[in-house]
Amino acid sequence: MNPSQTDAYLRRIGAARPGRATADxxxxxxxxxxxxxxxxxxxxxLGEEIVLEEKRLLDKVVEARRGGFCYELNGAFGALLASLGYEVVPLAGRVHGDEGRLGIPYDHMALRVRSVDGAEWLADVGFGAHSHYPLAFADRAEQADPGGVFRLAEAGPDADGVVDRDLDVVRDGRPQYRLETRPRALADFTAGAWWHSTSPRSHFTRSLVCSRITGDGGRVTLSGRTLTTTAADGTKEARELEADEEVLAVYRERFGIGLTTVPVVREGGRHG
Incomplete structure (x- = not known):
């Protein structure tokens, strides 16, 4: 990223350029x-191709003012942080599913970030409802956050009894995803992004979601035509949107996304 791209990204998220790459x-x-x-x-x-290249991610997130899922959001955010002087390493994760099953390899992407004081942080702006702030990477104790109580726990041995260096990212006592500590590159996640955007087994192909944190620490989520507003204390209010115009207005006014047609889940869970 060049300085003008960095400035545009900072304007996109409403943040001032930091003087130094500090933890704060x-x-x-x-x-x-x-x-x-x-x-x-x-x-x-919407039948749009997902390409894990820095320029394409910046075009989508900054220029088109869109969002994305983990590979896109953490890929773009990692480029911003690197341009500001942070050391950034992508890490691969596998999401904990039902009955303790782990997702596919490269199921999730998060960031290991080093600030100027040498401290390392787990930054993740691409997991939906998650921590509002980065987590201290070396800390194995509970870490309180507006999004819950988090802990980075050393994973136990696998089914073959092999002990590795993986970490379980735990939220409110429930494992969210298992994180490798081996450094990866953005291109490593291409197969995972393809699977999640095409496979009928991926929850992303079977449902629509658009969600962000609100200024008061709550969350607003549009799932198909269901608009859910979650207050900071966890209280939820949901309502169904009937008219297409109302759905498009919510995308525009609550998420800053201008669409001409209402997205719908494609038959069979795949776009045509």
């Missing part, structure tokens, strides 16, 4: 991103 600045950037760039999978159902 990282916290502010992380929260600003979650408040302004929605977690959404609309491209899958």
């Amino acid at each position: 600045a990282l916290r502010e950037l992380h929260l600003c991103h979650l408040r302004t760039v929605p977690f959404e999978n609309l491209s899958i159902h």
